[in-house]
Amino acid sequence: MDIRHVFAANLRRLRHEKGYSQEDLAYEADINRTYMSALEKGSHYVGLEIIEKLSKVLAVEPADFLKPAPKPSRRRKVASA
């Protein structure tokens, strides 16, 4: 997975975990809303100054944005007997 998509997936996950809307996070971190939306789509190579702003608002470590996402567990739906 491209590093942009690793970052995008972590950004979405951390934002949801902390209960921020995309709009609120953009406002708090002083990031343009359109740019924020693009970041969550994995369309930009973000710079460290943005990672620093986001990590401060979300109260997470900057490295958390670059960690490989855990594979989602896709359990098969078991038909009820």
Place this chain on the structure above:
Amino acid sequence: MDIRHVFAANLRRLRHEKGYSQEDLAYEADINRTYMSALEKGSHYVGLEIIEKLSKVLAVEPADFLKPAPKPSRRRKVASA
């Protein structure tokens, strides 16, 4: 510590651990040598495309560049008896 300096310290540490000179790493990662030198001084907010290139050449995780550096243990020099 500013995120630029966290990155710079990790870059120097990982480069030394892997036995690369600054010049060799710049060449292998296709990064301008002057820029590479500036990065190790913590004077730039690097972008993820550079972190991706460096992590591939050094065979480390991109997140390794953003982890807070361990405090150097400063043991006092004990005067020999």
